[in-house]
Amino acid sequence: KPKEKIELQHGAHRTGKRTDADMQTWRTYGLGQFIHWGAYSLLGGKYNGEYYNGAAEWIRVWNKVPNAVYDNLYKQFNPQQYNPTQWAAMAKQMGVKYLTFTTKHHDGFCLWPSKTTSYTIAGTPYKKDIIKPLVEAYTKAGIDVYLYFSVMDWSHPDWRYDLKTREDTIAFDRFKKFTKDQLTELLTLYPETKGLWFDGTWDNSWKKSGAFTDSLEQYLKALRPGLIIGSRLRADDLGNRHNDANGLLMGDYEQGWERKIPKTYADVHGNDWDCVMTIPENGWGYQEKWLGHWKTSNELIEMLAQCVSLGGNLVVNFGPKGDGSFRPEEMTAAKDIGAWMKINSNAIYNCEYAGWEKQDWGYYTKRTGENKYYMIVFNVPVSGSLKVQPPRNWTVTKATLLGDATKNISLEKIDYGGSFIHLPKGFSTGKPFVIELETQKAT
Ligand code: JFZ
Known part of the structure; x- marks a missing residue:
């Protein structure tokens, strides 16, 4: 943050959070699903018999698949297992919003x-639009749909990484129009779209196009009032991204939490945010072999708890195969998370940062607009007693285990307005569990 305010024409146009109904809905989600699917899914991170452990959707560049080979892959895209109704049912069972x-x-x-290019689904043996039935199935299942769109486009002759010559500028102007036309198509064809998730906006060409990125955002929002766009679209007058030169967020929520989660509430700087997370280490598109560590369902549930406890959402990524089916590990994760959510989702949906002193047993969340607090417990102390320390003048009046209200959870008042929650002897669920606290503030 600079000492003196820098005059910007294309900086943030708002201070603080959006307060409208669409953004309030976004805050209630808690859990989301990301899906990376495309021509790269046909290779599954493997080329010429060799596996490679980078992000599978980058294989064209990182693994030096000849462009002529990669750019013709789509002619084999024919996902006979693609069943958007089933995809939406799986997502719904998992509890994503x-x-x-x-x-x-x-x-x-x-x-x-x-209509802007021939490099589309229409040129594949499958022929049919992928997006329309997907948007419809998810919307019907009560799940809001956001569209990911990469500005950077390796296939387009007018794409530039930088603008060094007059020719670059002329080409990139054509590219801007192409981009705007594609986005217009998306919002026109799929009017249910709640927001756009931009990516591939980190190059100098885009950073030098602050005015355009600003006008594009305003155009899209006029086309679809209420549209939600994160901080990865724009650049300011000076080429700053995410935050403008005055340190203000440009966008409706912070889009920089990628495969990492803030540790404290101070880290989120008062912004809305979500964290997008892969199950394997760094792979978004389908990888035939998951090399390295991949996250267990309990790890993902802990990440979910951590995100919601700090006022954000967790978005778990899936990379379906080229044929449209999901790998078994992902189906298991979805099922496990869903089973957990079935019992414990009161601690996730419509919950926010609680503001209570963090304890080592896990994470607090708070139901928005109510005096209900949730303890999402991952580590039970050897003593079997969980400490709760509300701020001054708050007291806990009742503690109940979600999923089994008959379990005898006793509440003992201790010094400084705190409490101990005593678990029954030998209590263990083998899973993270949630204790709901009813609380009162002394007036
Ligand atoms: C981008 C893509 O390159 C990747 O393929 C995937 O789609 C992911 C969701 O987004 O990768 C990024 C983008 C930004 C950062 C890191 C990886 N970042 O800001 O740290």
């Missing part, structure tokens, strides 16, 4: 029948 889906990744392949 929003989906972000790749309409076009860095390779430029469009999963909708765009």
